Amino acid sequence: MIMHFVYILLCSDKTYYVGLTCNIKKRLNEHKDELVRYTKSRLPVKLVWVGIFKNIKSAAKFEQYLKSGSGNAFFKKRLA
Numbered sequence: 001m002i003m004h005f006v007y008i009l010l011c012s013d014k015t016y017y018v019g020l021t022c023n024i025k026k027r028l029n030e031h032k033d034e035l036v037r038y039t040k041s042r043l044p045v046k047l048v049w050v051g052i053f054k055n056i057k058s059a060a061k062f063e064q065y066l067k068s069g070s071g072n073a074f075f076k077k078r079l080a
Helices: 024-032 056-067 069-079
Strands: 004-010 016-021 046-053
Touching (some): 004 056, 016 056, 046 056, 046 069
Antiparallel strands (some): 004 016, 004 046
């Protein structure tokens, strides 16, 4: 079974990055290796939250929620 991960990174400039992947180790390495445009200039990054989903549809829906205004406020309040 393929698992899908929604994750939140805290960047060095105190901004957050929300992403979705099916290979969390590979994706985190891409961030660290400066291969992701948004985080490239905001290194180092710290993984502050990860959620695991059984299907891509649920993961994508949750990622979009976290990127919305209310989702963004929700996770910032709980991670601060």
